[in-house]
Amino acid sequence: MPSSLRPFFKATGVAVIGASANPRKLSHGILKNLIEYGYKGGIYPVNPGSEDILGQKCYPDVAAVPNPVDLAVIILPAPATPEALEACGKRGIKAVVIISGGFKETGSDGQELEAQCLKIAADHQMRLIGPNCVGLVNLHNGLNTTFISGLPDVGGIGFLSQSGAVCGGVVDLVQGKKVGFSHFLSLGNEADVTETDIIEYLGDDPNTNVIAAYVEQIRDGRRFLEVAREVSRKKPIVLLKAGRTSAGARAVSSHTGSLAGSYSAYQSAFKQAGVIEVNTVAELFDVSMCLDFQPLPTGKRAVILTNAGGPAALTSDSLSAHGIILEDLEAETRDVLRQHLNPAAQVGNPVDMLGGAEPADYAMAVKQLISDKNVDIVIPILVPQSLVNPAGVAQAIVDASQGSTRPVLTCIMGDISVNEARLVLQGNRMPMFVHPESMGRVLEAMLDYAVWRSQKIEAVAPLLNVDRAAVEKILRAPGAAKVFGEAETRPILAAYGIPMIKGGMASNPVAAAKLADEIGFPVVMKIVSPQILHKSDVGGIYLNLQNETEVMAAYEHMFTEIGRKMPKAKLEGVMIEQMAGSGQEVIVGMRRDAGFGPLLMFGLGGVYVELFKDVSFRVAPVSEKEALQMISETGAGKLLKGFRGTPASDLDAVVSCIQRLGQLALDFPEIEEVEVNPLLVHAQGRGALVLDGRIILN
Structure with missing residues (x-):
């Protein structure tokens, strides 16, 4: 646990700089919250114009504040903040929350002011x-430095x-519903403490079982990846990312590529x-609540227990859409259910007890279903009826579920009439839903x-057969280009052990014919020009010469036609390459992300990659297992494994290419983008060959 963050959550004393006696001021609300929610440390309003506020003695400046004090909250106009911060530093305070706005979110002047505070x-x-x-807020000790009205349960x-606004909205959303929180934080501009710092802190906090986060941008992606990977081994991180679309990205001032x-x-x-990762605020807290309240499922076999067919059907659809199955119950379980339920009840899966089912029926059925060996997840559903008390059913489900190692997620449809039932269930750490279609995504x-x-x-x-010095010599040579076509890219990829199709460059028809003879016919001819990235678009590829x-004639014809179409293009020559055999064409690439570094890409290759966008991504470096997962997420991966009688392709060769491309990008941060398209993958055990590629430097 980062010790430098401890005073934010376990302060022995808090100075509120800019505290006001005016109830309409935010600083008044902060002081009021510190007093009202049970915080036991020192509370020190700082305001030279007041003697006391809300019964607390005021101090003219932070230097006059007595010990102990290790946290300050500043609520002053932005231009006055640096002076107040300097005073906190001289006083020996090591943790400061700056509530005030008017910093980098307002433009260059505010950005300069924020940099001054950071220094x-x-x-x-x-x-x-x-x-x-x-x-x-630390809900376990009452330390509340917010101005938000009300708090969720502990x-x-x-x-x-x-987003501070999301914080305020969430408090109102969960208040009074027995959804409990250990900490509640708004990070604002993150001038210093970031989301990753807080995740690391909460990862070691004994009162925190689940970390939930709303994020718009992660600036240090590689540190986030390292910290989150470690914390996730101990407790779940549930995250809602805003700015996923181009419109959303503009709203949070982030950038998206194509x-x-x-x-x-x-x-x-x-x-x-x-x-x-979740998609909505509702999902964020549904998932977090279930992870906090319930054990993890050990399998995907669910059983639905209901008093109505429609909600059961909606739940079944939701479960199926998310990979959850309804398994047949054991014969013994069905026999017991038949003995105790209405003779007309259905005892398959779903178990439909019909509309008259009472609390005792739910209690008996839940007990039986929890003990069934074919069940991993139990889902009781109730549609309230005039003769059935929802709170009574809720208590029956709670009692029957005591000690269960299987998760139990309950749906009681409705609104006003189910509030008491929600308090019964969630007060006993059992999640309740009001929409049956919500549970599939959560599970x-x-x-x-x-x-x-x-x-x-x-x-x-570690990768073998990597010649880093050879690549360094090429990339860092005086006058090196920023865009490397296939001719310049080939030796770079070869130096990292990525196999290339046999070939070379020729700058006139005679040289092209000679090179073709050395390679062996038939051959392929490709145009070489820094202005032409997509050769096939301009007729820059001739096959089967x-x-x-034929080679000399093709050379002349290609130069004539492309020269006519693109008169300003510099035509440097052609690549002559061996005609490749049969195989599956895929794309392997890398684009450097500003936050996370090298982002590897795999997918369906050839000329249709932009059309179908059958691609998956991982942040480099990747293990063999991660590369295989990356491949399996695409349609191209299914083709490689063999489709409708076609032989399986050499997945090991693709994995090697992905890993070596990642290592190349990590070793040379000046490489902005690499594209290998296509990589021709042969049958299993026969390897893969790069047929074309390019590199762009930053």
């Missing part, structure tokens, strides 16, 4: 949360947000770190996390 903090070895934030979810945009990097990092997330955590971490093995005469 002051560094000079005094202080840590900062904010600026432009709502503050934070529990095991640690929530952090890069194919391998920044969101692809986030998705890849989340997969590799075991982070559970899928729980299952995915259980599988990820059960897997061993596979180390990335059978002899020297």
